[in-house]
Amino acid sequence: MSEAAFIQIQDLRKTFVMGKQKVHALAGIDLNILRGSFTVIMGPSGSGKSTLLYLLGGLDRATSGAIHVDDLALEKMDENDLGIFRRKKVGFIFQSFNLISSMTAFQNVTFPMRFAGIKGAERQKRAAILLSQVGLANRAHHRPTELSGGQQQRVAIARALVNNPPLILADEPTGNLDTTSGYSIMKLLSALNKEGRTIVVVTHDLRMRQFASEMIYLLDGLVVSEAEYEAAASFELQEKEVEEAI
Template sequence: MIEIKDLQKSYQMGSNSLHVLKGINFNVKEGELVSIMGSSGSGKSTLLNIIGMLDEADQGSYTLDGVPIKNLNEKIAANYRNKFLGFIFQSFNLINYKTALDNVAMPLYYQGVKRKERAEKSMHYLEKVGLADWSHHLPSELSGGQKQRVAIARALASDPKVLLADEPTGALDTKTSYEVMDLIQGINDEGKTILVVTHEDDIAQMTKRIVHLKDGLIIDDSKVEQVRASVHV
């Protein structure tokens, strides 16, 4: 599903060049649940941004579902993001003046899906995350855990090939974090490919494979015995 070969990325910082990714080789098969770990400055956010087509590598290749991702203009990149990827962010990134239902419908709006179908699909995904009764509430009326569930429903609404979760539990307490991971594990059990960036070891243990980054290189990539979040919920 994801094939990355010798990925290199540097940023110009004044007169200096900061070499952030120093030759990343990384493959993810369809249906995997992978966590990416590393301290601040390890390159994990840069790697996720390149996978998410929010940034582009200087060298190396990136193929997503058989499609080479290279030299995309912003319009094509946005189109590919909408087609291939669903994003879940630490800060939820919900639109404050729109209801939960309208927030979930946003990717479908950009795909040109008609209003009635948008509403039906959005309601389906809100039901899936256990928030059907909250569909007409604004984000300000929801708890942190509920906001993240809305964000997950939004990420799923366009039926992406890959879900990218950037610190999805970073703003949540432990109990709510495990509830969110229980939901993510359930989505993965249905066959969805998911990447989770986290600095929390207990969250990483709830995935099936942990990739450790340090100073722009992968220093360890291991399959793990998955801890089920439902045990803790």
């Protein structure tokens, strides 16, 4: 490794308490993610991949272990510092877009800059550039309900980029989209990666592999090899066939 990893994760654990039961969503993960990489974290539902993503973005706190992002130790930050960390370092993309329905595409894109204290003129300029970058210059004043799923996700991507974060975290970004829209969103993320941003995408869609520079497979809260993952996936497939037969 020529340089220290952009993200370093050591023995990361996250335990949820459900009633009297403890669920180990992450059971001790060690991981390095390089700056400028396009990392795809693959895993079935319940494997802990979304939990890992939220921990990386400082939206949640680990039960134990350490996360360093760009040399910042997230476990040592208070709530306020985490807010500023998310503002400056991270752009989130969600499966359900999470656009504010009362705001236009343009207003949704400018929204994060209000918390960052960026002035009006600069906000307008950045939002206009980003919306045209994602191919939505002509839909800037439409509300989310007037846009297709793919267009909404493009607005969300533009919103994730406005504060120019070095890290983009995407949680099943194509989960709610048809194949064509999903593909174009992945192409867009790939283009952002080529600009030098570090991208981490969480998905269970095997087709995402073609865009990845790094693949991480998760099963039951642990990082596994590709072979182990394939075996589990085929087992899962068999199970599905059995269920369908019944």
